[in-house]
Amino acid sequence: MNEGGRIQSSDTSRVSITIGIIVGVVAVAVILYFVVFARSVKEQMTGFDPNRPVPDDATLRKRLTPEQYHVVREGGTETAFKNKLWDNFRPGIYVDIITRQPLFSSADKFDSGTGRPCFTKPISPDVLIEQMDSSNRTEVRAKMSNAHLGHVFQDNTTPTGKRYAIDSIAMYFVPAEDMDQAGYAAYRQYVTPAPAPATK
Secondary structure, three states, X not given: OOEOOEOOHHHHHHHHHHHHHHXXXXXXXXHHXXXXXXXXXXXXXXXXXXXXXXXXXXXXXXXXXXXXHHHHXXXXXXXXXXXXXXXXXXXXXXXXXXXXXXXXXXXXXXXXOOOOOEEOOOOOHHHEEEEEOOOOOEXXXXXXXXXXXXXXXXXXXXXXXXXXXXXXXXXXXXXXXXXXXXXXXXXXXXXXXXXXXXXX
């Protein structure tokens, strides 16, 4: 209670406690928001869920870099030998930057001498669409996300007779040692060749 217009120490303590509680509640709310937000972003940005909707254009413009967006949505092309995956030959899988769907395996990657990531075949033919583009080349697109990936060419030096020349920037590489944690354990069969049958 105030005496002579002065605030007593008990009133000051109550005000301080109230302010402290409010600050504490706000801090907890902010922390919870960022924990939930971070988990949501992680779920969107890692692993592959075939039931996850393909992000709309506005979301992709926010999520992707301008260079990534230019390639996957505007059909851009990276500069040869100046991209991050052309000389990467570590075991692992290459996934679509939009959906995280596995597209190619390191087991099928080879050095074509062209300065681009090249593969003899995709993980499954069902994950790609091949169509003629305006330059009369066969364009390769991810079937699920409709992302422009690159082009496929006839190449008699490969076991399949094909060379899939793919833009690094259209993919993420998941190293073999991270595949289980990243939710790609089921795709290990595409990375590690099957063991030879035992001889009697």
